[in-house]
Structures are given as C-alpha cells and as structure tokens.
Amino acid sequence: MSDAKAPDPSRRSERSRRAVFDAALALVTETGYARTTVEGIAARAGVGKQTIYRWWPSKAAVLLDAFLDLSARAAAEAGAAPGETxxxxxxxxxxxxxxxxxxxxxxxxxxxxxxxxxxxxxxxxxxxxxxxxxxxxxxxxxxxxxxxxxxxxxxxxxxxxxxxxxxxxxxxxxxxxxxxxxxxxxxxxxxxxxxxxxxxxxxxxx
Amino acid sequence: MSDAKAPDPSRRSERSRRAVFDAALALVTETGYARTTVEGIAARAGVGKQTIYRWWPSKAAVLLDAFLDLSARAAAEAGAAPGETxxxxxxxxxxxxxxxxxxxxxxxxxxxxxxxxxxxxxxxxxxxxxxxxxxxxxxxxxxxxxxxxxxxxxxxxxxxxxxxxxxxxxxxxxxxxxxxxxxxxxxxxxxxxxxxxxxxxxxxxx
The missing domain is CATH 1.10.357.10 (Tetracycline Repressor, domain 2)
Structure with missing residues (x-):
C-alpha cells in the first residue's frame, strides 16, 4: 500500500480536524474569542464552512474541542500515557x-x-x-x-x-x-x- | 452659607468625577472593556469628552481610577477606615x-x-x-x-x-x-x- 494510491478518507478527516484546531487556536490567540468566527477558522484551515458545521454545532464547540486536544497533547508531552487521567x-x-x-x-x-x-x-x-x-x-x-x-x-x-x-x-x-x-x-x-x-x-x- | 448660592465648583467636580466612574463601570460591565470608549463614558456620564481628557490621559486610566474608587468604597463598606490599608x-x-x-x-x-x-x-x-x-x-x-x-x-x-x-x-x-x-x-x-x-x-x- 503506497501513499500514491487513493487518499485514505479517515486520514484526510484527521488532517482537516487538526487544521481546524490549529486555525481556531491561532485565531483566538491573535484576535480574541469574540472576534473569532467559524468563517475565519474555515478560511484559515483551508476547509469549507460546511465541513466545520458537519462536525461541530458552534464556534464554542470547535474551540472547546481544540482546547481539549491541546490539553491532551500537553499531557502527552509531559509523559502521560494517552487517556491517562x-x-x-x-x-x-x-x-x-x-x-x-x-x-x-x-x-x-x-x-x-x-x-x-x-x-x-x-x-x-x-x-x-x-x-x-x-x-x-x-x-x-x-x-x-x-x-x-x-x-x-x-x-x-x-x-x-x-x-x-x-x-x-x-x-x-x-x-x-x-x-x-x-x-x-x-x-x-x-x-x-x-x-x-x-x-x-x-x-x-x- | 445656603445651598441656593452659587454652586461650589469642587462639589460639581466631585459630582462629575463620580458620574464618570459610574458610567465607566456600567459600560465595561455591559459591553466589556474593548467596546467601552471615552466618548461612550462621556455621553453616559453627561459630561464633555474634554472634561474626561482634562483629568485622565486614556480610557485605561479612567477605568483603573474607577476600579480603585470602587475598591476603596468596598473596603469602607466592610468597615475599614478611609485610607486604612x-x-x-x-x-x-x-x-x-x-x-x-x-x-x-x-x-x-x-x-x-x-x-x-x-x-x-x-x-x-x-x-x-x-x-x-x-x-x-x-x-x-x-x-x-x-x-x-x-x-x-x-x-x-x-x-x-x-x-x-x-x-x-x-x-x-x-x-x-x-x-x-x-x-x-x-x-x-x-x-x-x-x-x-x-x-x-x-x-x-x-
């Protein structure tokens, strides 16, 4: 199975999800929560607005998931096993x-x-x-x-x-x-x- | 000396200062710091913008003084003598x-x-x-x-x-x-x- 074959849809989803999280965190850092919009996140992540709304009902939901993901990555970097609480x-x-x-x-x-x-x-x-x-x-x-x-x-x-x-x-x-x-x-x-x-x-x- | 005589300028200043503080605290509470402006504070306090700029160099300076005054009043209500620290x-x-x-x-x-x-x-x-x-x-x-x-x-x-x-x-x-x-x-x-x-x-x- 080479990478040149048809793209793996779950891998593509994961890439989009990561791009959305990165865009959301960058925007909230640069402009604050109030001025961050779903449109802005979509544009920066290079995905359609519909892609975001398919996975999350609101801006708050995107940002909260982005923070949970950030927090899980911080825990992993600190040496915690995945899911270790x-x-x-x-x-x-x-x-x-x-x-x-x-x-x-x-x-x-x-x-x-x-x-x-x-x-x-x-x-x-x-x-x-x-x-x-x-x-x-x-x-x-x-x-x-x-x-x-x-x-x-x-x-x-x-x-x-x-x-x-x-x-x-x-x-x-x-x-x-x-x-x-x-x-x-x-x-x-x-x-x-x-x-x-x-x-x-x-x-x-x- | 009756109150019907010419208004006491220092008392009028104190009234304006109080009105500016009240307006600043109300606006920052209702709309947040970012959307509070010197113009908005002046309009709500019923004073000219120049009056505010005569006493304070910036929005941040007004709000900080309003908070210090609020904090002093809270201390007084809690029974502290004026200036007691x-x-x-x-x-x-x-x-x-x-x-x-x-x-x-x-x-x-x-x-x-x-x-x-x-x-x-x-x-x-x-x-x-x-x-x-x-x-x-x-x-x-x-x-x-x-x-x-x-x-x-x-x-x-x-x-x-x-x-x-x-x-x-x-x-x-x-x-x-x-x-x-x-x-x-x-x-x-x-x-x-x-x-x-x-x-x-x-x-x-x-």
Whole structure:
C-alpha cells in the first residue's frame, strides 16, 4: 500500500480536524474569542464552512474541542500515557505533587498553551455559559484528579484526616493559576516546590 | 452659607468625577472593556469628552481610577477606615484571616463588584499592559497587606518560622479568586473558613 494510491478518507478527516484546531487556536490567540468566527477558522484551515458545521454545532464547540486536544497533547508531552487521567502515586505525596505542579508551570510558560488558555479563561470569566463549559470540560476533571490523589493519601494515613481533598486541591492549583493569570510573580519550579511545601506543612507552628 | 448660592465648583467636580466612574463601570460591565470608549463614558456620564481628557490621559486610566474608587468604597463598606490599608491584628491570626476572607467573599458575591472586576480581570489576562497596571494598582497592594500581617505573626512566633509570607498569602487569596473566576464551587463564608483552616493546619499529619 503506497501513499500514491487513493487518499485514505479517515486520514484526510484527521488532517482537516487538526487544521481546524490549529486555525481556531491561532485565531483566538491573535484576535480574541469574540472576534473569532467559524468563517475565519474555515478560511484559515483551508476547509469549507460546511465541513466545520458537519462536525461541530458552534464556534464554542470547535474551540472547546481544540482546547481539549491541546490539553491532551500537553499531557502527552509531559509523559502521560494517552487517556491517562490519574496523578502519579509513588507513595510520596510531596514528590508527586511537585512533579505535577512543575509540569503545569512548564505548560503555562509555553506560548503555545499560554495564549489560547488566557483567551479562553478571559472569555469564560465574563461569559457564564462558555465559562461553565470550560470549567466542566477542562478544569473540573483536572481538579478531580488532584482530589482523588489526596483522598488516596488520606486513606493511606499520609494526610491529616481532617483534610478536605477538594479544599486541599484548590490550595495547590489556585495560587498557581492566580500568579499565572495576573502575572504577580515568576512561575518557576522553585515556586511550584514552595507551594507544595507550604500547603503540606501549613502556616501554624508545629 | 445656603445651598441656593452659587454652586461650589469642587462639589460639581466631585459630582462629575463620580458620574464618570459610574458610567465607566456600567459600560465595561455591559459591553466589556474593548467596546467601552471615552466618548461612550462621556455621553453616559453627561459630561464633555474634554472634561474626561482634562483629568485622565486614556480610557485605561479612567477605568483603573474607577476600579480603585470602587475598591476603596468596598473596603469602607466592610468597615475599614478611609485610607486604612492594614489587616486587623487581634493577635488571633486565624480569626483575622477568616474575617478578611469572608469580607472578600461578600464583595465578590456583590454584583456591583463582581461584573466590573470580571471585566477588568478578563481584559488584563489577555492585555499584558493593562494587566500589569491592574496588578500594580489593585492586586499587588492587597497581596502585600496579607503578607505584612503574616510577617508580623511570624515575628510574634505565631507562624512556622519557615513560612514565606508571600507564598502564604497566595495560599489564601489564590484559591478564593480561582473559585470565583472559574465558578468551580460556591463562594461562602464556610468556604473562606475552610481555606484558612487548611492553610494554617497544612495537609501533612501532625
């Protein structure tokens, strides 16, 4: 079977899907969510508008799938197996959390992820419907992955039994996103480590 | 001296300034930062465009002052004296932090503050210059107020000596803003209390 034969339709679909995602992410980065249109995405991707509407009902649906795909690729680059949705569990909670927060720092410092993620976060902040979809599809699953890891550590006696896994998750993820979004300080591995250290030790004297 | 005499020019200025702020906050809430113009603010405030340009060099400058004024009014409503910039220090760090984070929850749940704050946060997320001004003028002073209170507690031996006051501040403020911005859960006094409790105790077993 050589590549010179009739093109494989599923491969062609995959190429179009990838072109649509790339165009959508580029446009939302360059012009913002509000000014990105299905027509503009189609033109930049070199596909017909009908092709987009065959697969997605709306601009928001295209962009959300593009972000999910981007996020899956980021996870794969960080070494996660395809479809892997759990945090590592080496038995050392601090080490596992440092590992994951350092990977998050790397992702947020990467312009390929930074710009479109800002655009979607900004749009979701002022558009409640898009914000709810963004949170449900992307953010909530990430938070639950952290909460499950902390719950397992609590069950194993490695975390204070009074810990609420959801609050503990937000203690780790919230500051990182806040510093990233508002650029209130450098986003480094040392910062990720300090966050884990403070969240585990707490502020009260021992 | 009766009010029927010639109008007091400084009082008239104050009325115009207030009208400009109200118009700016209403417009940015209704149409977003990008579509808010100096012309639109002037028309809604019932003042000339020249009046605005006499006091402020740009749209961003008007909006930033309107936000600073809004924030000062919110602080006054929360019981702070005018110009007061320090956290209460009753000697009980947990109680003082609960008090302040509960007031922040009330403010973020108030539509008068929620909508314009979202608009500015969203714009700052994608516009680095505006974001830097927003952070420098509004966010950074708030973070430093927390950091000074935690530093005082550390000096008094009420906080673990290994605590970095800045990281500790972000541990308290970051999750609250993250939950507010992305609507990942209810913003309640109980949540504020749980955050303080977890940040002080830490996750590690004692």
């Amino acid at each position: 759990e945090l590592p569990d080496s038995g050392d909670l601090a080490a596992d959390l440092r590992h994951v927060l350092r990977a998050t720092v790397d992702e947020l410092n990467d312009p390929r992820y930074d710009a479109p993620t800002r655009a979607l976060a900004a749009e979701g902040a002022t558009d409640p419907e898009l914000g709810a979809r963004f949170t449900a599809a992307l953010l909530e699953p990430q938070l639950q992955v952290f909460a499950r890891r902390i719950e397992a550590a609590r069950a194993a006696g490695r975390v204070d039994p009074a810990t609420d896994p959801r609050i503990a998750t937000e203690l780790l993820v919230g500051p990182l996103h806040h510093r990233w979004l508002h650029r209130t300080g450098p986003l480094t591995h040392a910062y990720a480590d300090a966050l884990v250290d403070h969240a585990l030790r707490g502020l009260a004297p021992r | 320090e956290l209460p220090d009753s000697g009980d760090l947990a109680a003082d932090l609960r008090h302040v984070l509960r007031a922040t929850v009330d403010e973020l749940n108030d539509p008068r503050y929620d909508a314009p704050t979202r608009a500015l946060a969203a714009e700052g997320a994608t516009d680095p210059e505006l974001g830097a001004r927003f952070t420098a003028a509004l966010l950074e002073p708030q973070l430093q107020v927390f950091a000074r209170r935690i530093e005082a507690a550390r000096a008094a031996g009420r906080v673990d000596p290994a605590t970095d006051p800045r990281i500790a501040t972000e541990l308290l403020v970051g999750p609250l803003h993250h939950r507010w911005l992305h609507r990942t859960g209810p913003l309640t006094h109980a949540y504020a209390d749980a955050l303080v409790d977890h940040a002080l105790r830490g996750l590690a077993p004692r």
